[in-house]
Amino acid sequence: MGRKILLDKINVPGIKTYEVYRREGGYASVEKALKKMTPDEVVEEVKTSGLRGRGGAGFPAGMKWSFIDKKSGNPRHLVCNADESEPGTFKDRYLMEYIPHLLIEGMITSSYALGANLSYIYIRGEYMWVYKILERAIAEAKAAGWLGKNILGSGYDLELFVQIGGGAYICGEETALIESLEGNRGNPRLKPPFPAVKGLWQNPTVVNNVETISAVPWIINNSGADYAGIGIGRSTGTKLISASGNIKNQGVYEIELGLSVYEFMNSDEYCGGMQTDRPLKALVPGGSSVPILPANLIYKTAAGEDRLMTYESLSDGGFATGSMLGSGGFIVYDDRACIVRNTWNFSRFYHHESCGQCTPCREGTGWLEKVLWRIENGQGREEDIELLWSIQSKIEGNTICPLGDAASWPVAAAIRHFRDEFEYHIRFPEKVKNRDHFVHEPFEKVKHLIAKQEV
Amino acid sequence: MKVTIDGQEIEVAPGTTILQAARMIGGESVPPAMCYYSKLKGTGGKCRCCLVDVTKGSEADPRPMPKLVASCVTGCQDGMEVASKKSDRVAEARKAVTEFLLINHPLDCPVCDQAGECDLQNLSFEHGKLQQRFIEEKRTFEPEDIGDKIQLHMNRCIVCQRCVEVADQLTDKRVHGVLNRGDHSQISTCVSAAIDNEFSGNMIDVCPVGALTDKTFRFKSRVWFNKPFNAHRECTTPGCCGKTTLWMFGNEIQRVTARKDEYHEVEDFICNTCRFDKKDVADWVIEGPRKFEKDSVINQNKHFGKTEKVVIETEKGILQGRDIDRKKISMAEIDYNEKIDGNPVNGKQNG
Numbered sequence: 001m002g003r004k005i006l007l008d009k010i011n012v013p014g015i016k017t018y019e020v021y022r023r024e025g026g027y028a029s030v031e032k033a034l035k036k037m038t039p040d041e042v043v044e045e046v047k048t049s050g051l052r053g054r055g056g057a058g059f060p061a062g063m064k065w066s067f068i069d070k071k072s073g074n075p076r077h078l079v080c081n082a083d084e085s086e087p088g089t090f091k092d093r094y095l096m097e098y099i100p101h102l103l104i105e106g107m108i109t110s111s112y113a114l115g116a117n118l119s120y121i122y123i124r125g126e127y128m129w130v131y132k133i134l135e136r137a138i139a140e141a142k143a144a145g146w147l148g149k150n151i152l153g154s155g156y157d158l159e160l161f162v163q164i165g166g167g168a169y170i171c172g173e174e175t176a177l178i179e180s181l182e183g184n185r186g187n188p189r190l191k192p193p194f195p196a197v198k199g200l201w202q203n204p205t206v207v208n209n210v211e212t213i214s215a216v217p218w219i220i221n222n223s224g225a226d227y228a229g230i231g232i233g234r235s236t237g238t239k240l241i242s243a244s245g246n247i248k249n250q251g252v253y254e255i256e257l258g259l260s261v262y263e264f265m266n267s268d269e270y271c272g273g274m275q276t277d278r279p280l281k282a283l284v285p286g287g288s289s290v291p292i293l294p295a296n297l298i299y300k301t302a303a304g305e306d307r308l309m310t311y312e313s314l315s316d317g318g319f320a321t322g323s324m325l326g327s328g329g330f331i332v333y334d335d336r337a338c339i340v341r342n343t344w345n346f347s348r349f350y351h352h353e354s355c356g357q358c359t360p361c362r363e364g365t366g367w368l369e370k371v372l373w374r375i376e377n378g379q380g381r382e383e384d385i386e387l388l389w390s391i392q393s394k395i396e397g398n399t400i401c402p403l404g405d406a407a408s409w410p411v412a413a414a415i416r417h418f419r420d421e422f423e424y425h426i427r428f429p430e431k432v433k434n435r436d437h438f439v440h441e442p443f444e445k446v447k448h449l450i451a452k453q454e455v
Numbered sequence: 456m457k458v459t460i461d462g463q464e465i466e467v468a469p470g471t472t473i474l475q476a477a478r479m480i481g482g483e484s485v486p487p488a489m490c491y492y493s494k495l496k497g498t499g500g501k502c503r504c505c506l507v508d509v510t511k512g513s514e515a516d517p518r519p520m521p522k523l524v525a526s527c528v529t530g531c532q533d534g535m536e537v538a539s540k541k542s543d544r545v546a547e548a549r550k551a552v553t554e555f556l557l558i559n560h561p562l563d564c565p566v567c568d569q570a571g572e573c574d575l576q577n578l579s580f581e582h583g584k585l586q587q588r589f590i591e592e593k594r595t596f597e598p599e600d601i602g603d604k605i606q607l608h609m610n611r612c613i614v615c616q617r618c619v620e621v622a623d624q625l626t627d628k629r630v631h632g633v634l635n636r637g638d639h640s641q642i643s644t645c646v647s648a649a650i651d652n653e654f655s656g657n658m659i660d661v662c663p664v665g666a667l668t669d670k671t672f673r674f675k676s677r678v679w680f681n682k683p684f685n686a687h688r689e690c691t692t693p694g695c696c697g698k699t700t701l702w703m704f705g706n707e708i709q710r711v712t713a714r715k716d717e718y719h720e721v722e723d724f725i726c727n728t729c730r731f732d733k734k735d736v737a738d739w740v741i742e743g744p745r746k747f748e749k750d751s752v753i754n755q756n757k758h759f760g761k762t763e764k765v766v767i768e769t770e771k772g773i774l775q776g777r778d779i780d781r782k783k784i785s786m787a788e789i790d791y792n793e794k795i796d797g798n799p800v801n802g803k804q805n806g
Contacts, residue, residue: 185632356640357614362640367555
């Protein structure tokens with residue numbers, strides 16, 4: 001059994017309510033922080049823990065906190081990014097839905113550390129039921145004196161609000177989120193200035209993911225060093241993984257970073273192996289925006305070492321042989337999956353969600369989707385593979401925010417690792433016009449056709 | 456602070472962006488800009504045309520920047536070295552941006568009102584590819600009436616959002632903006648025919664392509680058939696400078712615009728009264744002909760500078776010095792004014 005930090009109390013009946021949560025030791029970190037620690041000590045503790053942002057980028061949270069501009073004298077804000085919308089990722093809603101007070105406790109402790117008196121949880125509009133749960137929890141916390149003026153007589157004031165977003169993927173990007181929170185169109189801002197200097201209403205702001213903030217109470221209750229003791233190297237602590245696809249047990253799991261991918265995939269505690277006896281074909285380890293891995297690179301890195309569930313191991317060898325831990329959206333494909341269709345589906349998403357502000361993303365994502373659609377529907381041309389490669393390379397790195405990269409990487413990885421599948425689609429259009437083309441006849445069985453034609 | 460762009464060093468004040476520094480140097484190193492507009496705050500960073508390669512960050516941190524940066528929003532650092540025209544990466548990126556912009560922008564320059572003064576046309580000429588690789592169906596929009604003065608042709612829009620900034624910064628009410636996302640983004644109004652503000656006409660001037668055009672001038676003439684003159688009038692509209700460019704055909708004022716600099720940016724904004732309502736020569740004090748940048752299509756047949764006589768070497772070679780034959784084919788001494796009985800018709804002088 002792996003160690004649980006976030007989901008430790010998840011099965012306690014009634015943990016959603018304030019009474020049960022408090023009885024189980026909830027809000028202890030707020031008491032400890034406000035009564036025994038200075039804000040800087042809280043920041044130091046988080047720094048010591050090595051906690052990295054769980055939204056996908058993996059930037060050290062404590063370091064991010066230390067960037068906040070305290071000298072300006074302007075009010076500071078903490079914003080919780082609950083705009084979870086990466087395809088394949090559904091961990092934050094799980095936390096907020098089943099143990100909402102954990103996030104609120106984390107928000108209070110973190111806000112105290114940052115000196116923020118006005119904090120926000122920005123949640124996507126589709127999570128309306130979760131919004132209601134959070135609203136109720138905040139009301140309970142406020143009634144119990146954990147929010148409002150002079151919390152625990154410490155002289156510290158905090159107001160916490162939940163704001164519903166319109167439901168746009170781009171609003172998960174921190175500057176677009178801030179724009180949306182201000183009531184504007186959710187377009188990413190140009191950086192610098194970074195939010196830590198000029199964020200919400202031009203005030204210094206820290207934006208953290210739900211999971212990141214939820215880990216703070218444990219760090220304060222125990223210690224940063226204890227948290228750093230879990231995991232391997234710079235990948236410390238635990239991570240929520242939302243596993244889906246052709247595995248036996250889909251769901252949200254908390255793992256200690258450093259667990260091997262093989263064990264996560266095959267042990268009954270987690271995914272439980274493949275859903276049927278079909279072979280494993282590919283894996284997207286960190287949500288749809290990260291590069292897909294072919295079967296031979298899932299359990300072993302390019303260097304021949306065991307692939308671990310860590311930031312470093314999953315990205316070993318760069319994108320040529322690795323991927324990213326990302327947001328922990330673990331999507332498993334068996335041999336019936338059509339990689340071309342899957343890539344088209346991801347591309348369709350990024351095309352739909354591009355904010356349209358900068359040229360390469362606005363125009364390039366649509367182009368990618370259209371070419372992929374043609375290939376998938378038996379209308380591909382030989383030059384289309386090179387065209388796709390060219391388009392994605394022109395988007396990557398040239399956009400305002402990382403959405404361009406997120407749209408580009410899956411396409412690049414699919415071509416890099418599954419080029420023969422693209423070729424098959426183009427050379428045998430009559431075979432791929434059937435939408436279930438690989439369900440009854442997996443690619444491995446028809447692969448010989450390409451070789452035959454080449455002869 | 457010292458900044459070097461394509462090997463040319465210049466001293467700039469703190470806060471100067473790379474694009475501004477490049478414009479101070481001038482010439483070929485100036486990156487193209489479709490969304491940046493120095494007279495409007497908050498513009499830039501969107502079109503990605505002005506990407507440059509920072510090969511040295513600064514004296515303090517000489518590391519090159521890993522990604523290309525948008526020069527219009529990136530501030531200069533002391534000792535910074537930038538490659539603009541001289542970088543292959545930049546050339547590739549600009550080529551890519553041009554290709555992306557032309558995906559959904561129709562290549563209808565022959566019928567577009569902006570032809571001859573279109574930034575995208577110039578960008579395409581400088582950085583475009585000969586062949587288009589986009590074979591899919593282009594995105595199209597239904598025509599939309601946004602007001603009695605301005606024609607919106609959304610199919611030609613490149614979503615640079617300059618017009619939105621005009622609405623934000625020059626007009627007293629914001630009646631239009633961007634709707635939808637991605638390549639479905641469109642400039643639109645909440646209420647049809649809603650744009651009636653006194654300064655709304657400036658949206659036409661800031662539009663880099665032919666998406667927003669002047670209804671009073673539309674299809675009246677190609678710009679190169681007009682003669683531009685600087686003119687001014689005592690305008691009583693608060694905020695209007697009253698200094699304009701009149702686009703004349705003979706004695707007829709066909710169009711009035713604000714005066715623009717070599718980067719196609721207006722020197723000062725003008726009101727709708729000057730732009731749309733004052734089309735009589737008597738309304739204006741005409742200062743003189745307007746000079747545009749040397750390579751502008753508007754300058755066709757309008758050389759204001761001193762021109763030198765062109766000696767055509769080939770002719771000499773073909774005729775091999777037979778000046779007598781040269782005289783025979785020369786039209787120089789032929790009077791081709793239309794005449795009746797040796798007198799010019801209606802006093803007209805052709806040629």
